[in-house]
Amino acid sequence: xxxxxxxxxxxxxxxxxxxxxxxxxxxxxxxxxxxxxxxxxxxxxxxxxxxxxxxxxxxxxxxxxxxxxxxxxxxxxxxxxxxxxxxxxxxxxxxxxxxxxxxxxxxxxxxxxxxxxxxxxxxxxxxxxxxxxxxxxxxxxxxxxxxxxxxxxxxxxxxxxxxxxxxxxxxxxxxxxxxxxxxxxxxxxxxxxxxxxxxxxxxxxxxxxxxxxxxxxxxxxxxxxxxxxxxxxxxxxxxxxxxxxxxxxxxxxxxxxxxxxxxxxxxxxxxxxxxxxxxxxxxxxxxxxxxxxxxxxxxxx
Ligand SMILES: Nc1nc2c(ncn2[C@@H]2O[C@H](COP(=O)(O)OP(=O)(O)OP(=O)(O)O)[C@@H](O)[C@H]2O)c(=O)[nH]1
Ligand SMILES: [Mg+2]
Ligand SMILES: [Zn+2]
Numbered sequence: 001x002x003x004x005x006x007x008x009x010x011x012x013x014x015x016x017x018x019x020x021x022x023x024x025x026x027x028x029x030x031x032x033x034x035x036x037x038x039x040x041x042x043x044x045x046x047x048x049x050x051x052x053x054x055x056x057x058x059x060x061x062x063x064x065x066x067x068x069x070x071x072x073x074x075x076x077x078x079x080x081x082x083x084x085x086x087x088x089x090x091x092x093x094x095x096x097x098x099x100x101x102x103x104x105x106x107x108x109x110x111x112x113x114x115x116x117x118x119x120x121x122x123x124x125x126x127x128x129x130x131x132x133x134x135x136x137x138x139x140x141x142x143x144x145x146x147x148x149x150x151x152x153x154x155x156x157x158x159x160x161x162x163x164x165x166x167x168x169x170x171x172x173x174x175x176x177x178x179x180x181x182x183x184x185x186x187x188x189x190x191x192x193x194x195x196x197x198x199x200x201x202x203x204x205x206x207x208x209x210x211x212x213x214x215x216x217x218x219x220x221x222x223x224x225x226x227x228x229x230x231x232x233x234x235x236x237x238x239x240x241x242x243x244x245x246x247x248x249x250x251x252x253x254x255x256x257x258x259x260x261x262x263x264x265x266x267x268x269x270x271x272x273x274x275x276x277x278x279x280x281x282x283x284x285x286x287x288x289x290x291x292x293x294x295x296x297x298x299x300x301x
Pocket of ligand 1: 115116117118119145146147148149169170171172173174175176177178
């Protein structure tokens with residue numbers, strides 16, 4: 001490519017200014033959209049071509065997006081670190097299952113990262129075994145870390161190399177704490193929340209959409225948006241397609257949703273009965289299906 005044109009990634013948007021990081025040199029630029037490009041919407045995560053013009057940079061092209069998620073608005077996420085904490089707060093499996101579905105819909109690689117393993121004890125070991133059993137079976141990679149005791153962080157860092165990674169997880173699991181450790185830069189203003197001792201729920205401290213450049217071509221995103229309970233861009237009828245453990249069974253009805261159909265016809269229900277499919281995952285599937293259905297009923301009424 002002509003060296004006047006630089007391939008760059010948008011990491012932050014400040015009104016009409018786009019902060020970008022160059023793919024080759026890793027340097028930061030502030031770019032603007034010239035008049036003839038104004039009809040285009042640019043998102044954090046977009047790969048763009050910029051060109052120097054006097055004392056500023058102009059965005060001349062937006063490279064085709066690999067994917068785009070609406071909430072939070074961000075493009076080209078390659079993997080999602082599904083952060084849960086082994087305790088305080090307890091893993092939120094419904095949220096986890098929803099996030100796995102979202103990853104599959106958007107073609108994002110999910111990695112489950114279990115934080116706060118410094119809290120492990122005999123009882124929590126059983127919880128850990130459950131997570132391993134269910135999710136390793138789905139070919140999802142599992143990491144165990146403690147941001148507090150700095151365990152497993154190098155492993156996590158390796159996974160982030162040459163990726164644009166989003167962190168998701170309910171409030172209080174330690175997203176900001178982990179990211180601060182990864183950035184290794186205490187001057188960055190990421191706020192860490194206190195966990196309310198009564199609810200153990202934490203509060204949503206992080207509010208902005210920004211990519212952090214942690215290494216050449218490695219970016220991370222810290223937003224609370226991915227922690228949302230709402231699943232979108234998916235119909236209830238399609239939910240089953242995103243459950244890998246369902247895929248090897250063929251029910252007697254082609255469009256079986258594995259819920260209201262009779263057990264004689266439904267191979268999934270049989271597999272749940274025979275303990276081939278985890279009953280809790282299946283119960284959560286029914287719950288998520290019902291919540292999608294309720295949303296559709298409201299929308300199409
Ligand atoms: N024991 C233990 N506590 C941790 C660990 N990591 C984070 N915490 C604590 O968990 C609490 C919540 O951490 P945050 O990093 O604010 O959590 P968050 O996921 O960013 O929360 P939101 O921004 O509200 O979504 C803080 O009190 C942290 O000190 C860990 O590895 N072990
Ligand atoms: Mg946070
Ligand atoms: Zn079925």
